[in-house]
Each structure stands twice: as C-alpha cells, then as structure tokens.
Amino acid sequence: MGDRLILTADDENIKAILATQFGSYGKGPQFRKEWKDFLGLSIFTTDGEMWHDARQLLRPQFIKDRVSDLQIFETHVQVLIPLLAGPANGAKVRADDLFFRYTLDAATDFLLGGSVNSLHQPNSDFAEAFTTVQHVQGLIARAGPLQGLVPKKKFHAGLKVLNTFIDKYIDQALALSPEELEKRTKSDEGYTFLHAIASYTRNRAVLRDQIVAVLLAGRDTTAVTLSWLFYELxxxxxxxxxxxxxxxxxxxxxxxKTPSYSDLKNMRYLQHTLNEILRLYPVVPYNVRVALEDTTLPHGGGPDGSEPIAVLKDTPVGYSTLVMQRRPDVYPTASTEFPHYLEFVPERWDTWQPKHWQYVPFNGGPRICIGQQFALTEMAYTVVRILQRFERIEERGDG
Incomplete structure (x- = not known):
C-alpha cells in the first residue's frame, strides 16, 4: 500500500519507457502473477525472450494479406446494422453494447473460424463469461495487496466457459498434422488465425494464451473507439x-456497394476522422510498466521536473496517453487555422501532424500494438457500411 509509484504524461518519458530504454521497463512478475489465470504467458504478460517469441509467432498473422480480407467484417456488419436501426417502435438502442458484441463476433470468427454470434444471442454463455472475467480481472488488478479479498467464484466459472469454447477449436486445429497445417494457406476454406499459429507450435497452453490475449485486444480496441466515434458524430x-x-x-x-481495402485507405477524410478520435480517446488511455532494473526517466527530477529522475528496480511507472494527448502545450495556439485542441475536428489533420511521441494511441516502440492495422481496417470498414445506411447519427441521452 505504501510502495512508490511514478505517474507521467511526459512524451519524452513515454518514449523512454516504450522505446529508447525499452529493456529497462516491462510488465514485471507481479503483473504476470495477477493476469496469469486469464491471459497466461501471452504476448501481453511476458517480457524478454518469452515476449519476443510470442511477438514473432503472432506478427505474420497481421500482414496486409490477412488484414485486407474484409469478408469477416461484412458478414457481421450485416447483422449489426439492422440492430443499430432499432425496433419499429423507435426505442433507443445502446450502440456501445452492439459494438462490443459486433467486435467479439468478428474477432472470434477471425481467430477461430467460428463466431460466438453474440449479436444474435445477447446472452450467450461465452459473451457473458468474457465480460465477467474481464470485470473481475480489473478488480484483481486494482486491489493490489488486497486482491485476495476479491471474490473469484464467477471469475473461475467464466474462465471455464472461455477455455471450453476455445479448446474445441484447438482440438480441431491439432487434429491436423504439422504437414497438413503447413500446406494450408489463407485461400483455403476454413483457414484461420489459429491454424496459422498451430503450424508453428503444438503447445496447447501457448495456443490458448495467445488466442485469448488477441481476442481481448481485438474486441475492446475497436468497440471502444467506435463507441466514442459515433458519440462524437x-x-x-x-x-x-x-x-x-x-x-x-x-x-x-x-x-x-462494398468498399475495398484500397478504398478505405484512399478516403482521406475518413482516415483523418479516425486519427482525430484516437487523438482525443486513445485505445489504452492509461498503462503501467515496471522498472526491471535500476534505471532513469528523462524528466521528473530537479527543481522544475525538467531533469532526469532515478527509478529503482520494481518501481511501477504509470503513463497516460490520454492526458499526454490532451496537454495544451503539445498543440499550436487555437486559431482559425487550428481549432481548439479539445474539439473534435478531423479537418485539423489536413495541415497538421503531431510530433511522433505526442500521438501514440496504439503505444509505440517494440511493443506497439501488433493488431493496429487490423483494428483500423475494421473501424474504417464499419464506419463506411453504417454511413451508407444512415444519413444522420442521433444521441438521445437518458431522457
């Protein structure tokens, strides 16, 4: 309870944590312990060689050929759009809830080749279990030394549902020989993310942990951003x-008329709109690393905080991209050429570019979000298909 914690929204400090002093900062053993039941030894919980191996395993699955296959998004957006239109009596709909269900369906389809279809079945066991596990995991992470007091009965029951569902697909993938898996290509019917990584490892725990980690990121990243975007729209x-x-x-x-991958990339105003929403509402607004050795940060020391500061081994360092990307000093003074930095104005990107480490919605450095292009493509595709159907977006509030 009395441990030292450093908080920062300084872009040079964030650059050091994520890039220039990358080897000095990591997830650390305590994070791994807290998250092991849920995310195992996955890309999100490990450091060093184990993290590097996980990154190398997953990286090929997010190359352009994989993320430019838009059929999965089309399948599920066709279920989403009628639900966004709402019932015939004009009752309100919770767009954020629909976006979370939509991205869960698309992510499970992409990863496993089988969707949980939570848009069709709002109370599906898997969707409810996933939400419950995330909620309790958040309590565990925030409770610190008191985490033993967090009730975990529903957490473990939810994990059992998740693991049972995923194990079924792992069984199917491992029923194929390494030679059969190696011969399969993206163009083969039924080829999935899981098939691709199973061709490199037959370790069930590795397959399960990486799938759950990517599923977590694949659902939340896009759903949260779409929710904020349509709120602003x-x-x-x-x-x-x-x-x-x-x-x-x-x-x-x-x-x-469905957009192609090149259509999405060529729509300049659409890309600027995504940049703007991620500037105001970065994907992970707050994150933590731990000093893996005695080290430093560029700023925070001295009378005015402009000098380096010592960071002892095992010290947690929290950094906020949300606060950093909303600091007034990183923007030009508001004028007719540059709207106020807290306003949602995609047009600012026509003539302005942020300094690299002052805009990091997907983090940066070696641990930059591996699924960034997948998420951006899904967001762009979804926006286009929704706005082809609807002329206006209304926020009706709680009244």
Whole structure:
C-alpha cells in the first residue's frame, strides 16, 4: 500500500519507457502473477525472450494479406446494422453494447473460424463469461495487496466457459498434422488465425494464451473507439455529411456497394476522422510498466521536473496517453487555422501532424500494438457500411 509509484504524461518519458530504454521497463512478475489465470504467458504478460517469441509467432498473422480480407467484417456488419436501426417502435438502442458484441463476433470468427454470434444471442454463455472475467480481472488488478479479498467464484466459472469454447477449436486445429497445417494457406476454406499459429507450435497452453490475449485486444480496441466515434458524430452532423460525401465519391452510398481495402485507405477524410478520435480517446488511455532494473526517466527530477529522475528496480511507472494527448502545450495556439485542441475536428489533420511521441494511441516502440492495422481496417470498414445506411447519427441521452 505504501510502495512508490511514478505517474507521467511526459512524451519524452513515454518514449523512454516504450522505446529508447525499452529493456529497462516491462510488465514485471507481479503483473504476470495477477493476469496469469486469464491471459497466461501471452504476448501481453511476458517480457524478454518469452515476449519476443510470442511477438514473432503472432506478427505474420497481421500482414496486409490477412488484414485486407474484409469478408469477416461484412458478414457481421450485416447483422449489426439492422440492430443499430432499432425496433419499429423507435426505442433507443445502446450502440456501445452492439459494438462490443459486433467486435467479439468478428474477432472470434477471425481467430477461430467460428463466431460466438453474440449479436444474435445477447446472452450467450461465452459473451457473458468474457465480460465477467474481464470485470473481475480489473478488480484483481486494482486491489493490489488486497486482491485476495476479491471474490473469484464467477471469475473461475467464466474462465471455464472461455477455455471450453476455445479448446474445441484447438482440438480441431491439432487434429491436423504439422504437414497438413503447413500446406494450408489463407485461400483455403476454413483457414484461420489459429491454424496459422498451430503450424508453428503444438503447445496447447501457448495456443490458448495467445488466442485469448488477441481476442481481448481485438474486441475492446475497436468497440471502444467506435463507441466514442459515433458519440462524437452524433454531435457533429457536418462531419457525418462530409464522410458520406467522401463515401459517395469513392464507393457509392448504395448498401450493395462494398468498399475495398484500397478504398478505405484512399478516403482521406475518413482516415483523418479516425486519427482525430484516437487523438482525443486513445485505445489504452492509461498503462503501467515496471522498472526491471535500476534505471532513469528523462524528466521528473530537479527543481522544475525538467531533469532526469532515478527509478529503482520494481518501481511501477504509470503513463497516460490520454492526458499526454490532451496537454495544451503539445498543440499550436487555437486559431482559425487550428481549432481548439479539445474539439473534435478531423479537418485539423489536413495541415497538421503531431510530433511522433505526442500521438501514440496504439503505444509505440517494440511493443506497439501488433493488431493496429487490423483494428483500423475494421473501424474504417464499419464506419463506411453504417454511413451508407444512415444519413444522420442521433444521441438521445437518458431522457
């Protein structure tokens, strides 16, 4: 309870933690212990050689050929859109809940080749178990030395549901010989992310841990960003109109016209809109690393905090990309050319580019989000398909 904790929103400190002093900071053994039941020894819990091996295992699965296959998104967005339209009586819908179910369905389909179909079944065992496990895991992480007091009965029951579901697909993948797995390619029917990594390892624990880790990131990253984006679009009808105009130019507004990967990348205003929402609402607003050795940070020492500061081994260092990306001193003074930094204005990206370490919505350095392009592609595709169907976005509040 009395341990030292360093908090920072300084871009030079964040750069040091994530890149220039990468070897001095990591997840640490305590994080691994707290998250092991849920995420095992996955890319999100390990350091050093074990982390490097996990990264090398997963990286090939996020190359352009994999993330540019848009059919999975199309399958599930066709279920999402009628639900966003709401019931015939005009009752409100919770778009954020629908986005979380949509991204869970797409992620399980991409990873395993079988969706949990939570859009069709809001109370599916898997979706409820996943939410429960995440909730309790958050309590465990925040409880620190009091985590033994956190009730874990529902947590372990939820883990059993998750593991049973995933084990079924691991069994199917491992039923194929290494030679059969190696011969399979992306173009083969039924080829999945799991098949790809099973061709490199037959260790069930490794397969399970990496799948759960990527599933966690694959659901939350996109769902949270889409929720914030459509909240801002509900307050900015001019942005909606400009997006629809760009969609009309590049793809067409008819719902039978689907965008290609190159269409998404060529829609400049769409890309600027995603940049802007990630500037105001970065994917992981707060994160923690632990000093793996006695080390330093560039700023925080001296009378005014501008000098280096010592960081002893095992000291947790929390950094906030949300606070850093909302610091007034990292932006030009508000003017007719540059709107106030707290306003949602995608047009600012027409003429302005942030300094690299002052805009890191997906983190940076060697641990930069491995699924960044997958998430951005899913977001862009989803926005286009929704705005082809709807002319305006409304936020009705709680009334």
């Amino acid at each position: 509900s307050k900015n009808p001019k942005v909606v109109a400009k997006l629809r105009q760009e969609i009309s130019t590049h793809v067409g507004l008819s719902t039978d």
